[in-house]
Amino acid sequence: MLPLARTLYVVIDEKITYVYGCSHFHHVIETTSLNKPLKLARCGSLGGVNPSSRNRDEQGRPFNQRPRDALGRPLPYGARDTGADFAVEYESPEQALVVAERLLSDRAPFHAHEILEEAWKADTTVAKEMWRGLAQLAVGVTHAARGNMRGAVALLTRASHNLTPFADNAAHGVRVRELVDWCNTQVDVCHKHPSGVELWLTVPKLHDKQ
Incomplete structure (x- = not known):
């Protein structure tokens, strides 16, 4: 985490x-x-x-152990952390995509965002900003599910912007063109959706398995 x-x-x-x-x-x-x-x-x-x-890791840096639900909302201390339900180890970018795709399908976009954000921070190749766009996509889905349409529009717009440069040269089989089109469509959907009302967005496949 x-x-x-x-x-x-x-x-x-x-x-x-x-x-x-x-x-x-x-x-x-x-x-x-x-x-x-x-x-x-x-x-x-x-x-x-x-x-x-405060809670601290092995290096003495503070972090938050408060349990959270599938949308990243804090739960009372002592409550069951849904993150444990989605704790999966992965060793490659392709595996990270498989895990994130499954989490999005299971309506756990916040945890999908964590996987994709870790991949973004770890990447040292030209594909780094592509991972950032994927993480932002998952955050946009999370905001929509929380009823925060303004946040959803902002993050899906950023996701589209960061993914677009990779449309002709996508790494790891990521379906960039389809995802960019999807983000742009969902921005319009979220603009029209009433704020404060939850909206679950169905995300298409993130990548073609290699």
Whole structure:
């Protein structure tokens, strides 16, 4: 699992907004006026949190062990983490695609995004941005399933943009042309769908097995 507990401080309209999340997901925690006294904690944690009490990996870096559902929404501590249902090891880009495709089919797009994001970060070839586009596609599907149409439109648009350069030279058998067309179509669908109402998008095959 990727670390999900990084905290940022973002100034918007003279207010400080606490945000945490991974590369593509951000969740607003709290907004505080700059006119009020504000004590910023060290190590990126919120005031009142003891950094030594946070979950950390073997290198001492903080991460979040809070369980999540198939859409990445936090569950109460002690609840069953659905991520365990989709924990699959893979050793190649092709296997990562197989796993992500299965997760999307099983309505677990958040976990598919984690697989694809790991592949994106690990890739050192010209295909790196293709993986980024695939991860963004999965995030767009997750936003739509949460009822966040604005987020879905934004991420599917970025996915289309990042996938398009690989339409004529797709690595690992990825069906880039079909996925770009699908993203563009779903952007229109999400634009017309009422915000706040869940929408499950059926993703086509990610790749042709080699």
